[in-house]
Amino acid sequence: MKQLASDVGLHKHAPPTANDVIKAGVHKKKTLLSYKQCYRGVNARKESKIISDSMSFQLVGPYVQTFAERNPGSTAFMERGSDNRIQRVFVCPSFANDVLMCVRPVISIDAAHMRSEWKGTLYLATVKSALDDLYPVAFAITVDGKVLQGWLWFLARAPESECPKSHHGALPTGMFVQTVYLHVRPG
Numbered sequence: 001m002k003q004l005a006s007d008v009g010l011h012k013h014a015p016p017t018a019n020d021v022i023k024a025g026v027h028k029k030k031t032l033l034s035y036k037q038c039y040r041g042v043n044a045r046k047e048s049k050i051i052s053d054s055m056s057f058q059l060v061g062p063y064v065q066t067f068a069e070r071n072p073g074s075t076a077f078m079e080r081g082s083d084n085r086i087q088r089v090f091v092c093p094s095f096a097n098d099v100l101m102c103v104r105p106v107i108s109i110d111a112a113h114m115r116s117e118w119k120g121t122l123y124l125a126t127v128k129s130a131l132d133d134l135y136p137v138a139f140a141i142t143v144d145g146k147v148l149q150g151w152l153w154f155l156a157r158a159p160e161s162e163c164p165k166s167h168h169g170a171l172p173t174g175m176f177v178q179t180v181y182l183h184v185r186p187g
Contacts, residue, residue, distance in 0.1 A: 018042055060086060067091065075157075088142045090157045096137035103127040107137065109155075111147060121147065123154040 012020060021038035025031055061078055068076040073094030081087045107127055114120045125138040140157065142150040 016042055016045070057086065060089065064089060064091070086143070088140065088153060090138070090140040090154070092138040096135075103129050103135065111151065114141075119143065121150050123150060 018035050018038040018041075021041055022033055022035065025033040025038070064076045064078045068074055071094050075090065075092040077090055078086060079088040104127065107125055109123070109125045111124070112122045114122055120141055120143045123140040123142070124136055126134045126136050128134055138154075140150075140154045142153065144150060
């Protein structure tokens with residue numbers, strides 16, 4: 001049942017329901033399955049997904065540390081909260097300095113709210129080449145939904161990092177955020 005629920009989950013954009021598994025059972029196995037069986041299969045799939053996801057989150061810390069070690073000049077670090085959960089991740093690869101020497105003197109920054117089960121905000125700094133290619137030079141992920149605080153944190157980390165630094169300048173400072181959000185003041 002769990003395998004059938006997983007198969008349904010691969011083809012459906014929303015999480016599978018017991019009724020979806022019943023229909024798939026009739027279609028694939030030519031067997032009529034009970035609602036209770038399918039409900040258990042869907043729940044077993046959810047539980048295994050939660051376990052798998054929590055194991056993946058445990059790998060973020062070692063990955064960030066290994067990334068920083070294996071890429072000299074890169075900046076990568078992670079902050080954890082009091083409950084040992086990941087609060088913020090910042091990554092600025094060392095190749096960003098090389099990229100900045102060959103691009104237009106404009107760094108674009110943007111944020112996007114992640115609409116997943118875990119929520120959060122992705123902050124990204126990109127540059128545009130002469131051939132209109134976009135290159136990321138720094139990114140961060142925060143779990144707090146407070147966009148202003150996330151921007152201030154992201155922009156404060158960029159000058160601390162080894163990149164991006166070039167003859168074009170670097171990422172804007174926290175004063176930029178006050179320009180964008182005129183009605184908001186930190187503090």
